[in-house]
Amino acid sequence: MLKSGDDAEAGEAPVSAPDISEDRKPDIEALVIAAVLLVLALVIFWDTAALQLAATYGLGPKAMPYVIAAGLGVLGVANGVLAWRGGFPPRETIDIKAIVLILGGFAALIATIGLGGGFIPATAILFAATATAFGRRAIHIDLAIGLVLGVAVFLLFDKLLTLALPAGPIERLLF
Amino acid sequence: MEAIDSLLHGLTIAMQPLNLVYALIGVLLGTAVGVLPGIGPALTVALLLPVTFKLDPAGSLIMFAGIYYGGMYGGSTTSILINTPGESASMVTALEGNKMAKAGRGGPALATAAIGSFVAGTLATLGIVFLAPTLVSVAVNFGPEDYFALMCVAFITVSATFGDSPVRGLTALFIGLVLGLVGIDKLTGQPRLSFGVPDLLDGVEVTTLAVGLFAVGEALYVASRRHLGEEQLEPVRGSLWMTAKDWKRSFWPWIRGTLFGFPIGALPAGGAEIPTFLSYSTERRLSRNPEEFGHGAIEGVAGPEAANNASAAGTLVPLLTLGLPTSATAAMMLAGFQQYGLNPGPLLFAERPDLVWGLIASLFIANGMLLILNLPLVGLWVRLLAIPQPWLYAGILVFATMGTIAAKPSVVELSMLVAFGVMGFVMRRFDFPIAPVVVGLILGPVAEAQLRRALQISLGDPLVLVQSPMSATLLGIALLALILPFALRGMNRFKASED
Numbered sequence: 001m002l003k004s005g006d007d008a009e010a011g012e013a014p015v016s017a018p019d020i021s022e023d024r025k026p027d028i029e030a031l032v033i034a035a036v037l038l039v040l041a042l043v044i045f046w047d048t049a050a051l052q053l054a055a056t057y058g059l060g061p062k063a064m065p066y067v068i069a070a071g072l073g074v075l076g077v078a079n080g081v082l083a084w085r086g087g088f089p090p091r092e093t094i095d096i097k098a099i100v101l102i103l104g105g106f107a108a109l110i111a112t113i114g115l116g117g118g119f120i121p122a123t124a125i126l127f128a129a130t131a132t133a134f135g136r137r138a139i140h141i142d143l144a145i146g147l148v149l150g151v152a153v154f155l156l157f158d159k160l161l162t163l164a165l166p167a168g169p170i171e172r173l174l175f
Numbered sequence: 176m177e178a179i180d181s182l183l184h185g186l187t188i189a190m191q192p193l194n195l196v197y198a199l200i201g202v203l204l205g206t207a208v209g210v211l212p213g214i215g216p217a218l219t220v221a222l223l224l225p226v227t228f229k230l231d232p233a234g235s236l237i238m239f240a241g242i243y244y245g246g247m248y249g250g251s252t253t254s255i256l257i258n259t260p261g262e263s264a265s266m267v268t269a270l271e272g273n274k275m276a277k278a279g280r281g282g283p284a285l286a287t288a289a290i291g292s293f294v295a296g297t298l299a300t301l302g303i304v305f306l307a308p309t310l311v312s313v314a315v316n317f318g319p320e321d322y323f324a325l326m327c328v329a330f331i332t333v334s335a336t337f338g339d340s341p342v343r344g345l346t347a348l349f350i351g352l353v354l355g356l357v358g359i360d361k362l363t364g365q366p367r368l369s370f371g372v373p374d375l376l377d378g379v380e381v382t383t384l385a386v387g388l389f390a391v392g393e394a395l396y397v398a399s400r401r402h403l404g405e406e407q408l409e410p411v412r413g414s415l416w417m418t419a420k421d422w423k424r425s426f427w428p429w430i431r432g433t434l435f436g437f438p439i440g441a442l443p444a445g446g447a448e449i450p451t452f453l454s455y456s457t458e459r460r461l462s463r464n465p466e467e468f469g470h471g472a473i474e475g476v477a478g479p480e481a482a483n484n485a486s487a488a489g490t491l492v493p494l495l496t497l498g499l500p501t502s503a504t505a506a507m508m509l510a511g512f513q514q515y516g517l518n519p520g521p522l523l524f525a526e527r528p529d530l531v532w533g534l535i536a537s538l539f540i541a542n543g544m545l546l547i548l549n550l551p552l553v554g555l556w557v558r559l560l561a562i563p564q565p566w567l568y569a570g571i572l573v574f575a576t577m578g579t580i581a582a583k584p585s586v587v588e589l590s591m592l593v594a595f596g597v598m599g600f601v602m603r604r605f606d607f608p609i610a611p612v613v614v615g616l617i618l619g620p621v622a623e624a625q626l627r628r629a630l631q632i633s634l635g636d637p638l639v640l641v642q643s644p645m646s647a648t649l650l651g652i653a654l655l656a657l658i659l660p661f662a663l664r665g666m667n668r669f670k671a672s673e674d
Contacts (some may be wrong), residue, residue: 003209007603023378029605030577030605031602033605037346040353043352043368044368045371047367047368048367051365052334059626059631059635060360060363061360061367061477064356064623064626065356065367066491067213068349068352068353071345071349071352072346072350072353074340074351074656075345075346076344078342079342079346082340087604088606089605089606092400092603093402093403094399094400095398095399095400095401095402096399098398098399098401099395099600100574101396101398102391102395102398103283103395103593103597106589106592106596107393107593109589110419110589110590110593111582112569113586113589114586121578122576123573123576123624126379126573126576127569127572128569130398130565130568130572131565131566131568131569132343132565133398134397134401134564134565134566134568134569135565136565136566137561142565142569145405145566146569146573149570150573151515153574153577155495157226157577161226161229161583162229163225163226163579164581164584165581165584165611166457166584170227
């Protein structure tokens, strides 16, 4: 929420203005969302139709997916109409670099765990990547903090509460 | 006076030392996450689900309820001191509360929020004590078709009736329903929407969805908007205590706020936002000095904070008596019950009265603890706000990953976490509400099971849905709640073009 000295606005209940304003342009990004919803509806139809079933009493497992897919299709169209008429609220610019950093951190985490690197180093990478995304410029310190946090979490949850967290060389060496 | 007896019995359970410890952990965690921006009670309960899997059900549920109540208290601190409401229910508190803090009256603002939360929480919990048994005695006679109809009402009210845009609310709900379809159909053993991936056969984990949407989605959203400027922490200056005049001006807003909050929370009527806005506009209208509103009127903090807490307590009524969650946190609590194989509803009151009444009684204890934690100790909580944002969010993501891996250790699950995170980011950016997705995932499969059971009993005759008067009425209400926002919108547009 941006800071504003706008006192007149403060008392208004946030009941939105009518969704559709006539003078706004088609919203391409929102149209993509509508398209994704329609594709999802089609995927559900296709997946459900492919089910091989013996006869059942009453409602089988196919009925609900069809209903939900139909509803999703209708909503996809409705979202498309809204997007076409500019019915989505205005959006601010985004910092793509921050998003790429966080998602990159997650990708590295998944790769580390998938390749057997263990929970602690994976955690350290995610921690440092996220901190950098939020504007920190001290990657070595953040990696160190991430390692310490990873060790602490591993000790608390894997050893004390006996949850199974993925172990790699560091975990096996230390504990 | 059966309710009183049950409550007293519940108190003996809630007062057991171990349960007191669980309640204390719950309120401490709840206040902390309420104070910290970026994490709310729903996310906290989601993260704790895998951790508490092996603990005692009564204890963990008491802890979850403590987190729910604590989150409501802590949220007000953040809204008052930095004007960044942790959750939409605290939005109204920020309006007047932050102005009070800027004017050096942060202390009384925090105090009226805490005491108001206590008054409302206590009165509303008393409301649960008396309302729950009545509802249970009605719900005992519900057939599967009635439950299905009731869930339809909840689906519509949670997603469509009170949001900014019914289309976006319903879209969010249907995404949740789609996710609920994934996995093996419990009645026939058929895999649905699993695409041959073995990890998907068990369905989508509630924890993964909630943590992805709330933690990862929020982190992405905040990081992407950081360049737009940060909020300033307003130091608490001056006396922490309320003057006699403050007490006088706060008392009736507390009571009225409770009266708005509890019924709206207890009816499945969509969350805590509505009563807070109702309370705010009422106080503004009734105030002797309406010109103070917008510049730090204490009534505008007292009323909405009470409404906020009362409605949080109110949502526990449909949750406990009908198994119907009407907020994201209530949905996560339902998931908490389900992980122990417990199904909230009339049967639970009959089979596990110790657990249900112990939980209700512990709410009184949690409220008392929270008053102490939040009044004299508020300075300690404020220090939490000094944690640098990069470390805070980095830490949140580490715990998010931990919760997900602990629930289901697989790379597929982590990829789903990230995918849900991106979905949460897109939904925030395009103004889709998040809670309906979680409610859809948890309640969708239950609603389907009830519908299919109803149709099995009726040998496939769909008329069973309208032959039960209860079910017919509820379906009528659901239909009305679905059409009404669109109709009103149409009228608004009509009016607007008239001007």
